[in-house]
Amino acid sequence: MSRSSATGDPSGSGPASSTSPAPHDESPAGGRRPETLPAPTERDSAPPPERVRRPDGTARSERATRSDRLNSRRRGRLLGLGVLCCLLLLSCALSILIGAKLIPPGAVVDALFASSRTENNVIIYELRIPRTIAGVLAGSALGLAGALMQGYTRNPIAAPSVLGITQGAGLAVVLAVFTMGITGMLGFIWFSFAGALISALAVFLIGSIGKGGATPVALALAGAAISALLQALTSALVLLDRQSLDTYRFWKVGSIAVSDMGLIQRVLPFLLLGLVLGLASAPGLNALSLGDDMAAALGHNVARSRAIGITAIAVLVGSAVAMCGPISFVGLIVPHIARYFAGPDHRWLLPFAALGGSCLVLLADLVGRIMARPSEIQVGVMLAMIGAPFFIALVRRRRLMRL
Amino acid sequence: MTESVRTPVGAPAARVRGRVPLRVGPVSTVLRLRPLVALLGGLAGLLLVFACDLALGDYPISPLGVLRTLFGGGDAGERLVVLQLRLPRALTGLLVGAALGLSGAITQAVVRNPLASPDLLGVTTGAGAAATAVIVTSGTLGGISGVVASLGLPLVALVGGIVTAVLVGLLAYRGGVDSFRLVLVGIGMNALTVNATLWLLTVGETQDAGRAMVWLTGSLNARDWDNVVPVGLALLVLVPLSLLGSHALGALQFDDDTVRELGVPVNIARGALLLGAAVLASLATAAAGPIAFVALATPQIALRTAGTPRPPLVVSMVFGALLVVGADLVSRTLFGSLQLPVGIVTAALGAPYLIYLLVHRYREVQT
Numbered sequence: 001m002s003r004s005s006a007t008g009d010p011s012g013s014g015p016a017s018s019t020s021p022a023p024h025d026e027s028p029a030g031g032r033r034p035e036t037l038p039a040p041t042e043r044d045s046a047p048p049p050e051r052v053r054r055p056d057g058t059a060r061s062e063r064a065t066r067s068d069r070l071n072s073r074r075r076g077r078l079l080g081l082g083v084l085c086c087l088l089l090l091s092c093a094l095s096i097l098i099g100a101k102l103i104p105p106g107a108v109v110d111a112l113f114a115s116s117r118t119e120n121n122v123i124i125y126e127l128r129i130p131r132t133i134a135g136v137l138a139g140s141a142l143g144l145a146g147a148l149m150q151g152y153t154r155n156p157i158a159a160p161s162v163l164g165i166t167q168g169a170g171l172a173v174v175l176a177v178f179t180m181g182i183t184g185m186l187g188f189i190w191f192s193f194a195g196a197l198i199s200a201l202a203v204f205l206i207g208s209i210g211k212g213g214a215t216p217v218a219l220a221l222a223g224a225a226i227s228a229l230l231q232a233l234t235s236a237l238v239l240l241d242r243q244s245l246d247t248y249r250f251w252k253v254g255s256i257a258v259s260d261m262g263l264i265q266r267v268l269p270f271l272l273l274g275l276v277l278g279l280a281s282a283p284g285l286n287a288l289s290l291g292d293d294m295a296a297a298l299g300h301n302v303a304r305s306r307a308i309g310i311t312a313i314a315v316l317v318g319s320a321v322a323m324c325g326p327i328s329f330v331g332l333i334v335p336h337i338a339r340y341f342a343g344p345d346h347r348w349l350l351p352f353a354a355l356g357g358s359c360l361v362l363l364a365d366l367v368g369r370i371m372a373r374p375s376e377i378q379v380g381v382m383l384a385m386i387g388a389p390f391f392i393a394l395v396r397r398r399r400l401m402r403l
Numbered sequence: 404m405t406e407s408v409r410t411p412v413g414a415p416a417a418r419v420r421g422r423v424p425l426r427v428g429p430v431s432t433v434l435r436l437r438p439l440v441a442l443l444g445g446l447a448g449l450l451l452v453f454a455c456d457l458a459l460g461d462y463p464i465s466p467l468g469v470l471r472t473l474f475g476g477g478d479a480g481e482r483l484v485v486l487q488l489r490l491p492r493a494l495t496g497l498l499v500g501a502a503l504g505l506s507g508a509i510t511q512a513v514v515r516n517p518l519a520s521p522d523l524l525g526v527t528t529g530a531g532a533a534a535t536a537v538i539v540t541s542g543t544l545g546g547i548s549g550v551v552a553s554l555g556l557p558l559v560a561l562v563g564g565i566v567t568a569v570l571v572g573l574l575a576y577r578g579g580v581d582s583f584r585l586v587l588v589g590i591g592m593n594a595l596t597v598n599a600t601l602w603l604l605t606v607g608e609t610q611d612a613g614r615a616m617v618w619l620t621g622s623l624n625a626r627d628w629d630n631v632v633p634v635g636l637a638l639l640v641l642v643p644l645s646l647l648g649s650h651a652l653g654a655l656q657f658d659d660d661t662v663r664e665l666g667v668p669v670n671i672a673r674g675a676l677l678l679g680a681a682v683l684a685s686l687a688t689a690a691a692g693p694i695a696f697v698a699l700a701t702p703q704i705a706l707r708t709a710g711t712p713r714p715p716l717v718v719s720m721v722f723g724a725l726l727v728v729g730a731d732l733v734s735r736t737l738f739g740s741l742q743l744p745v746g747i748v749t750a751a752l753g754a755p756y757l758i759y760l761l762v763h764r765y766r767e768v769q770t
Contacts, residue, residue, distance in 0.1 A: 156586055157518040209762045220518050221703055222761055225754040228696040232750035235620050236743060242609070249612055253601045328601075329594045336587060378605065384598035392574055392591040395584055 077348050080341050084355040088136070091362035095132040096124065099369060127257075134258040134323055135362045135379070137271055139330060141320035143357020144278045145313045146331030147338060147350055151285040152309050153223075154216040159332035160317045163223025166326040167230035168199025169318065173251055174237045177244045186263055188251070193270070193322040200314030202226050204307075213292075214306055254327035254380040256365055267319040274316035275354065281309045282346040289344070327380045330357050333391045340394055360387060438718060441709035445721035449497070452725060456493040456732045457485055487627070495626040496727045496745065498634040499687040500697060501642075504723020506683040507698030508705070508714035509645060512652050513676050514582045520699035521684030524589030526568045527698070528596040530688040531619055533563025535600045538615040539607035556618065557630070557689035564685025567592055572674060579659075580673045621694030621746025623731050634690045637682065642720070645679050649716055652676065656713060694746040697723050700753045707760040726753050 097108055103120050111121040142160065149158040160166045172195025176182040182191075207222035208214035238245045258264060284305030287295035295302050320327070337360075338352035361379060368382035423434040457469045462484050464472070471477050472485040507520045514524075521527045534556050572580065575588040600619070604612045651672035654665045662669045684698060701723040702714035709718050730748035734741075 155516060155518055156583065157516060157523055157590060162518065162523065206758050206761055217517055218761055221757065224518060224696075224699055225757040225761070228700065228750035229754040231695065232747040232754075235616070236747050239613075239617065239620070239744070239747075240741070242613070245613060245616065246609055249601075249604045249616075253598075253605055328598065332590055332594060378602070381598045381602040384594045388591040388595040392588055395587040395591065396574065396577060 073343075077342060081348075081351065081355070084352065084359065087359045088355055088362070091359050091366065092132050092136065095135065095362050095366055096128045098366060099123065099128055126261075130258050130261050130264060131256055131365070132362065133264055135256040135365055136358045137264070137268070138256060138320040138324040138327060139334075139358035139361030140354040141271055141274060141316040141357070142327060142330040143334035143338070143360075144275065144350055144354040145316040145320070146333075146357075147335035147346075147353035148278055148281065148285070148309050148313050148316075149331070150335050151289065151346055151349075152216070152306060152313075153220045154289065155220045156336065157332075158220060158223070160313075160321075161326060161328050161331065162227065163220070164203055164225075164227030164230055165196050165200050165223075165314065165317045166321060166328075167227050167234065168195040168197075168202075169193070169321040170248070170252065170326060171195055171230045171234045171237075172198075174234050174244050174248050177247045178237050178241055181243070183247060186260060189263060189266060189322040192325075193267075193318040196318030196321055197314045199226055199230060200310060200317070204310045208306075213303070215292075251325045253378040254325035255378050256324045256327070256361065257376075258323060263323060267323045270315050271319040271323075274312050274319060277308055277312035278316060279350050279354070281305060281312060282350050285309065285346040285350075289346075324379075327361065327383065329380065329383045329387055330361060333387055334360060337391060337394060340397075438709035438711055438715055441705065441715075442718050442721060445705075445718060445725055449721055449725045449728065452729045452732055453493055453497060456496070456728055456735075457489050459732065459736050460484075460489065491628045491631050492623050492626045493728060493731065495630045495634065495690055496623050496731045497724045498631065498638055499623075499691045499694065500701075500724035500727030501720045502634060502638055502683040502687040502723075503694065503697040503727070504701040504705070504719040504721070505642065505645060505716060506680040506687070507700075507723070508702040508716050508719035509648075509652070509676050509680040509683075510698070511702050512713045513655055513673055513680075514586055515656065516582075516586060517703055518699070519586060519589075521564075521680060522693070522695055522698060523593055524568075524586070525571055525592030525596055526564050526681045526684045527688050527693045527695075528593050528600065529567025530560040530564030530685050531693045532596040532599045532603070533566075534560045534618060534692075535603045535615045538618060539603045539611045557633075560692075561685050561689040564688055565682060567596060568678065568681030568685070572677065579670045580677075582673070585677070617744060618692045620744040621692035621749075622744040623691055623727075624742065624744070626691070630690045634686050637686045641679050641683055645676065645683075646716060648672065648676050648679070652713070652716075691727075692744075692746065694727065694749055696746075696750045696753055697726055700757050701726055704753065704757055704760060 097103075097105055101120075101123055103111075103123065107120050108124060111118075111124040114121060146159050149160065149163060150156060152158075153163075169192035172191040173188045176188055176191040182188065203219065203223045203226050204214065206226065207219035210218060212218070234248070238248050284295075284300055287298050287300040288302065288305065290298070292302050295305075317331070334357045335349070335353045338349055338356050342348040342352040360383065364382040364386050365379040367386060368377040368379055371377060371382075421436045423436065425432050425434055454466060454469065457473075458464050458466055462480070464481055464485065468477060468481055469485055472481045473490075477485070503521075510519050510521060510524065511517060537556060537559050571585065571589050571592050574592075575581070575585040577584070604615060607615065651667045654662045654667040655669070655672060655676075657665070659669050662672075687694070702719045705718040705722045706712075706714045708722075709715050711718075726749055727745065730745045730752050733752065734743045734745055734748045
């Protein structure tokens, strides 16, 4: 676990450092890449690090062709990462350019460099830019958290909303309304953050108390039980109190229309911490996907890597939900889409999921803004309407990436 | 884990603790004690809770009075309360719980995923989305949805659930039904239907949204004989069929090639079992709204209590019925004035028990 495979730089340039052949760390696995279980991909054992890459057209041993294939695969993934980064930049640009009020691109560019408070500048600075930043951050956090959850529970259905973490945040928000009459995201932020953290902790503890420790099945079921319990409490409160119901039904859809940089600034440090922790747990996840015993035999501290993973999940989901409400669907679907393009190796899968989450959230929000001008359709709804058909089409393809 | 003991022909079978071999001429079977104890315990509990559900409430009636009324006696007041109010309600709860438990057990056994349930594969949520659409739009739009609304929410929910299930099946079909693919398509449909519901809730008036929320929580309030009959008939047909299919369910635990060698038509078996599960879940949703958690949790509770390798169908059914009727009893007697929907109480009662079972793991179950 000493080798952190990512710098945690969410811009995507960081994870590329993990593309060099795995160096020998203290694990006896050396350069063996733990590919996940039954994935019908070609075995992908990295060449030993002392081998220099031959120029094309030299020795044609079987080993060389294998490494050629490997290199082409790596090139493909790098290309994918590059495409994702470009897509993210494009989405950001569009998200700032397009909105309810038509502002010509020239004026937008002027606004970015001007400091006068014209109407356009205010719209750009106080509405569109925060919204874009929130979309990037929440999308990457939820995508990454979903991928981590599916990895740790080895269950394709695992996601923040399935394992009770979103429900924890929701209950905290409803409690805040119910007991103190708080409204507005800025008032909710610490409540939903605390709710997510506490429920994640509860899931992890309950899932790991019993005999055999935190097995995937135990974690998944603990999450399901906690999720049902919290949802029941929330529903009861909401049915008792009309104001809570009104707040809750709008909060629950989730929206990245954050009009306040203060909100983002408060959440940002936690979110970055979560991203770093999450990306750093890739090697551990790879080992765990071989089974706990194998991971332990390879020299991984199973309990520690699980604890780090759960912490990352809690912090990521907590900050994303505190900022934008529970945007469903990202955490569930994005990891599967990322797995389709990146393969089962978590060192690739996690950055793909983070970037993919950002792109998907921004684009969905954009479409929601364009379709219903001058009002808008919430991003969570739009995500499902766009994302689900795309996802189902992907699933129908021949090459299905299993967990 | 639960392999039968293979012995050479003619040799006396070795006795294993907790198993009683039964032989009648050429027919033999092995009775396992723990599932049997779980089943009998569940049935006893169900009988007790059902009796209490008939006797207790704002107008308590002695057990003897209940019995008398059931067999044609009792005065007019007792007859009204027991036969017209409590019995249909308790029966609806029992049937809905049984349907959900069975549906969840089949789904989890076929898909081999403890988180798989009709809720997460889009069936129940599809039913919910259809019903929400009718609730939210009937007040404002009238017209088409008004016509639909007159057909009644149950029918709309039933159609919504079955249509969603068939869609999932069709979308997941590629020369066969692959479990993993089916789960993923189910997740996609679930996301679609859940978000459609959420969107409808924000579009509607607060009053309509409140009504929809109540319906979406699942409730047994004001259920009469009209709710009992369809679910009852469907269960009469589907329970024997699914129990017949349980042989195939055992075979489906292996990989597809092995299943074929065992002589089970994989795709037909999988498709038929899942369709049956979807119909059961849709019917239950039509009768009482989408009561969450029962279909997900009772199979796992049953499996851990009975100590079987995969969710046991009959035990899951009994536990599901027990959970829903018990939740109805609790919500009516403890929170009488609050009118808490039963769907809230099922989770509040079932989740702690599931958590207890997880903490005290009697056996490690690999699904």
